[in-house]
Amino acid sequence: xxxxxxxxxxxxxxxxxxxxxxxxxxxxxxxxxxxxxxxxxxxxxxxxxxxxxxxxxxxxxxxxxxxxxxxxxxxxxxxxxxxxxxxxxxxxxxxxxxxxxxxxxxxxxxxxxxxxxxxxxxxxxxxxxxxxxxxxxxxxxxxxxxxxxxxxxxxxxxxxxxxxxxxxxxxxxxxxxxxxxxxxxxxxxxxxxxxxxxxxxxxxxxxxxxxxxxxxxxxxxxxxxxxxxxxxxxxxxxxxxxxxxxxxxxxxxxxxxxxxxxxxxxxxxxxxxxx
Numbered sequence: 220x221x222x223x224x225x226x227x228x229x230x231x232x233x234x235x236x237x238x239x240x241x242x243x244x245x246x247x248x249x250x251x252x253x254x255x256x257x258x259x260x261x262x263x264x265x266x267x268x269x270x271x272x273x274x275x276x277x278x279x280x281x282x283x284x285x286x287x288x289x290x291x292x293x294x295x296x297x298x299x300x301x302x303x304x305x306x307x308x309x310x311x312x313x314x315x316x317x318x319x320x321x322x323x324x325x326x327x328x329x330x331x332x333x334x335x336x337x338x339x340x341x342x343x344x345x346x347x348x349x350x351x352x353x354x355x356x357x358x359x360x361x362x363x364x365x366x367x368x369x370x371x372x373x374x375x376x377x378x379x380x381x382x383x384x385x386x387x388x389x390x391x392x393x394x395x396x397x398x399x400x401x402x403x404x405x406x407x408x409x410x411x412x413x414x415x416x417x418x419x420x421x422x423x424x425x426x427x428x429x430x431x432x433x434x435x436x437x438x439x440x441x442x443x444x445x446x447x448x449x450x451x452x453x454x455x456x457x458x459x460x461x462x463x464x465x466x467x468x469x470x471x472x473x474x475x476x477x478x479x480x481x482x483x484x485x486x487x488x489x490x491x492x493x494x
Contacts, residue, residue, distance in 0.1 A: 220277050221397050222288040223424070228449045229288050230471075231280070231463065232396045234273035236444040240396060240473070241388045242267030243441045248388070251434040253409050261372075262381045265310075265317040266388045269324050272306030282459050286452035296346070300353040303328075307360065315367045322357045322364070323382045324389070329354055335386045337404025338393070380408040387417070391429075395473035396443055398424040409433075420478070425471060430478030437477035442470045 221232040245266040249258040273291070276298070281289040303325040311318035327333050329350040331340040365373055372378065383406060390404045405416030409431065420428040446466050453459040 220273075220280050220288065220291055221393070222290040223396075223398055225424075225447065227451050228447060229451070230445050230447045231288060232443060232445045233277040234270035234291060235277070237392055237396050238267050238270045240441055240443045241269065241392045244388045244391050245384075247434045247439055247441070248384070251432075253433060257408075258384065259316075259372075259381065261314050261316040262320065262384060264314050265320040265324075265381075265385055268306075268310055268317065269321045269385065269389065270306075271309060271321075272302035272304075276302065280456075280459055280463055282453050282456050286454065288448075288453075288459060296349045300325075300349040304353060304356060304360075307357065311360075311364060315364045316369075316372055319361055319364045319368060319378075320381055320385050322361050324385055326354055326357045327382070327386065332386055333382070335383055335404070335406065337386075337390045337401055338399070383408055383414075391475070392443075394419065394421075394427055395425045395441075395475075396445075407433075418478070422474075422476070426474040426476070428476045428478050432475075432477035432479070434475060437480040439475040441473050441475070443473055444468050445471050 220234065221237055223230045223232070242263055245258050245263040249255055249263075251257075276294065283289050283293060307318050307322045307325060310321055323333075327335070329346050332338070387404060387407050390401075393399060394401065400421075401419055403416045403418045406414035407417045409415050415431065417433070418430045420430075422428060446463055446468055448459075448462050448466060450458075450462060453462070
């Protein structure tokens with residue numbers, strides 16, 4: 220569960236709603252300046268299901284020692300590795316290449332994202348036996364999957380490009396669903412043979428400016444489902460779960476803007492009244 224403090228309450232986004240948001244970003248990327256071939260169907264599928272393993276956890280949200288909703292970053296390593304590996308194998312039944320990418324994503328969480336930067340990585344020294352077992356197990360499972368994947372899809376640059384794009388879609392979604400602070404991410408594949416860093420300027424919790432802008436036009440709006448709870452803390456996990464189940468889901472709008480055309484709007488939001 221993505222738990223975001225807003226005012227005196229919390230906005231909760233289920234991981235699979237965040238993943239659906241990622242898939243929308245993948246489709247929008249395909250329609251953008253980097254070409255219709257930039258996002259394969261399996262990559263879009265991986266974006267939409269990369270957090271499948273969180274489904275059961277999100278059905279039974281938890282609280283921390285202070286009575287606040289547990290964020291996805293607070294789940295223990297033992298459960299995290301188990302459900303991620305299980306989800307990879309479920310995805311493989313439908314799309315082996317998407318499963319390969321999600322396996323890389325899972326392993327990357329315990330391997331400093333293989334050099335992709337933008338989100339805080341897990342320090343190798345903090346990884347316990349479950350994380351190390353995941354790395355070994357996923358490496359072996361990817362070797363099995365590779366036999367059922369077309370050779371051109373397993374070509375190094377193509378595979379690496381798709382992994383980096385999956386991390387980028389995850390990052391862009393978390394920027395507006397979770398609202399963490401980050402000024403850039405990368406390397407981000409753009410046109411063939413070229414990798415750049417994507418810079419970020421935040422206008423509001425759900426509104427960011429990107430440069431270069433990877434989507435069609437100068438502005439993209441993507442909706443995400445969430446639940447907003449008015450309570451700031453909870454006396455028990457049962458109280459939290461009761462509020463989550465009884466609160467209607469709402470749809471929030473997230474906004475991505477082009478740097479070149481967002482300057483007047485950015486100055487207004489940031490308090491700069493210059494003409």
